[in-house]
Amino acid sequence: MQNEEIKEYIISQEPEAKFDETGEWLNVIINPLSWRLLAEKLKHADLQLDYLFCLTCIDWKTHLTMVYHLTSTKYRHSIVIKTDINRTAPQIETVSDIWRTAEFHEREVFELFGVEFLHHPDLRKLILTDDFEGYPLRKDFEDPINMIKL
Amino acid sequence: MYTQTEIIKDTTQLNSNGNEGELVINVGPQHPATHGVLHLVITLNGETIKKIEPHLGYIHRSIEKMCESLTYRQFIYVTSRMDYLSAHINNLACALCVEKGMQIEVPERAQVIRILMSELTRIASHELWVGAMAMDLGAFTPFFYTFREREVINDIMEQTCGARLTMNYMVPGGTMYDLHPDFQNRVKAFIIQFTSKVTELEDLIANNIIFQNRTKGVGVLSAEDAISYGCTGPVARGSGVSCDIRKIQPYSGYEKVSFEEVLEPAGDSYARYLIRIREMYQSISIIEQLIDNIPEGDFQAKTKAVLKLPKGEFYTRVETARGELGVYIVSEGGTTPYRIKFRSPGFSNLSALNHMVKGSKIGDLMATMGTLDLVIPDIDR
Numbered sequence: 001m002q003n004e005e006i007k008e009y010i011i012s013q014e015p016e017a018k019f020d021e022t023g024e025w026l027n028v029i030i031n032p033l034s035w036r037l038l039a040e041k042l043k044h045a046d047l048q049l050d051y052l053f054c055l056t057c058i059d060w061k062t063h064l065t066m067v068y069h070l071t072s073t074k075y076r077h078s079i080v081i082k083t084d085i086n087r088t089a090p091q092i093e094t095v096s097d098i099w100r101t102a103e104f105h106e107r108e109v110f111e112l113f114g115v116e117f118l119h120h121p122d123l124r125k126l127i128l129t130d131d132f133e134g135y136p137l138r139k140d141f142e143d144p145i146n147m148i149k150l
Numbered sequence: 151m152y153t154q155t156e157i158i159k160d161t162t163q164l165n166s167n168g169n170e171g172e173l174v175i176n177v178g179p180q181h182p183a184t185h186g187v188l189h190l191v192i193t194l195n196g197e198t199i200k201k202i203e204p205h206l207g208y209i210h211r212s213i214e215k216m217c218e219s220l221t222y223r224q225f226i227y228v229t230s231r232m233d234y235l236s237a238h239i240n241n242l243a244c245a246l247c248v249e250k251g252m253q254i255e256v257p258e259r260a261q262v263i264r265i266l267m268s269e270l271t272r273i274a275s276h277e278l279w280v281g282a283m284a285m286d287l288g289a290f291t292p293f294f295y296t297f298r299e300r301e302v303i304n305d306i307m308e309q310t311c312g313a314r315l316t317m318n319y320m321v322p323g324g325t326m327y328d329l330h331p332d333f334q335n336r337v338k339a340f341i342i343q344f345t346s347k348v349t350e351l352e353d354l355i356a357n358n359i360i361f362q363n364r365t366k367g368v369g370v371l372s373a374e375d376a377i378s379y380g381c382t383g384p385v386a387r388g389s390g391v392s393c394d395i396r397k398i399q400p401y402s403g404y405e406k407v408s409f410e411e412v413l414e415p416a417g418d419s420y421a422r423y424l425i426r427i428r429e430m431y432q433s434i435s436i437i438e439q440l441i442d443n444i445p446e447g448d449f450q451a452k453t454k455a456v457l458k459l460p461k462g463e464f465y466t467r468v469e470t471a472r473g474e475l476g477v478y479i480v481s482e483g484g485t486t487p488y489r490i491k492f493r494s495p496g497f498s499n500l501s502a503l504n505h506m507v508k509g510s511k512i513g514d515l516m517a518t519m520g521t522l523d524l525v526i527p528d529i530d531r
Binding site: 022023024025050051052053054056058059067069073076099100101103104105108126127128129136137141 | 205206207210212214215250375377378379380391392393398462463464465467474476478480488489491493497498500501502505530
């Protein structure tokens with residue numbers, strides 16, 4: 001499906017969505033509160049975006065941005081969903097029951113960025129130890145023992 | 151991580167809840183069949199697996215954070231230490247991402263060398279997997295057979311790249327050096343050796359009734375689940391999902407060579423075995439097409455000493471021996487990435503393990519986990 005058709009569909013579901021076409025794929029910027037409902041439609045309805053190939057977060061110092069890379073194994077079109085969440089108490093609804101791969105990826109973002117995924121079935125640290133303090137991939141993280149900057 | 155006391159507490163809790171006979175056991179972090187430091191906490195009822203929880207991080211180095219302070223020339227070397235069996239392809243993914251950002255044209259000779267090296271890497275990785283998988287199931291001999299061929303590839307790599315495992319041969323703009331003058335002859339000799347010897351593996355493993363009984367119908371993953379869990383590479387193709395990035399989004403000149411994407415619909419461990427064996431034949435076919443047709447010219451494009459990516463986001467997807475590797479660079483216009491994310495194939499493949507083995511016998515665990523081809527540094531990063 002062409003970008004124009006995808007845009008039309010998303011606008012019909014989420015009128016407040018903004019678009020950015022400067023990158024390789026169509027970027028859709030949405031409100032975090034509407035993410036969960038939109039996600040269900042993206043997977044099951046017209047677009048058939050059934051494969052979440054990357055889920056990550058970016059720390060912009062003033063806010064965090066969740067980034068979801070989606071593609072359709074049927075139509076082979078890809079889009080990127082971005083949504084800004086606040087940095088002090090970041091929260092967003094989980095999509096781990098829609099795309100099962102999100103379960104591990106969200107646990108990774110939870111421990112490395114401190115984002116709380118609401119209604120996640122098993123939100124615990126995955127890579128770091130239980131007593132680890134701080135969120136290593138945030139820009140203001142300092143490690144007094146291990147050198148992480150040159 | 152669970153401490154020892156917590157596990158004992160867990161077990162007693164389960165028992166006091168009336169679930170008698172349920173037992174929590176640890177496999178790893180040091181276990182011969184996990185091929186690295188992977189820790190699985192398994193809840194058993196008798197011999198039946200009720201739940202598997204992977205505990206990761208024993209080899210976590212925070213490569214993503216490290217890369218934030220390394221320049222676009224330096225960060226490629228770190229990625230050799232992720233999936234060390236596909237080091238070439240990891241390096242290639244990073245080089246491609248930087249080239250995409252800077253719009254560097256890679257000379258044709260370099261593109262062909264890159265494909266040749268990637269396919270040799272894929273064969274070496276699959277060879278190691280076949281041997282290790284057979285060893286997990288108790289057959290020790292195939293390990294030596296597969297290492298015989300793998301050694302030849304490693305020697306070819308050493309001659310041209312100077313290293314056997316962490317090659318660091320791909321740089322933004324092309325390759326670091328030109329090919330060794332003896333490269334073509336040695337690769338041709340390897341093709342002859344490989345094609346005459348690979349049938350031995352079929353006799354030893356695929357036609358072996360013990361191997362078939364232990365892998366057929368074991369660890370079944372449906373196509374729908376494979377997509378939902380983000381499985382890629384031979385794991386997804388073993389469930390009939392077409393996901394080869396070399397076909398979907400060709401890079402580095404893969405659109406110019408002809409090869410087949412191998413698919414098997416069964417979704418069991420045996421299908422995943424067949425996929426990898428057939429992929430080796432496809433890789434050999436790609437190498438045969440290119441080895442006599444390496445274009446003359448530069449092996450590296452002229453690039454500036456200091457690389458600066460323009461402000462923006464760049465994402466490349468490549469097909470490693472284990473599946474789809476994604477490199478996501480967010481640039482603020484400087485000499486180092488603002489944020490870098492490696493979407494590693496092993497991480498997503500591992501997430502499907504619980505789903506695949508739930509309800510099966512513990513004896514089948516290794517026959518399933520082995521076919522995921524897990525490389526732990528790739529998962530932990």
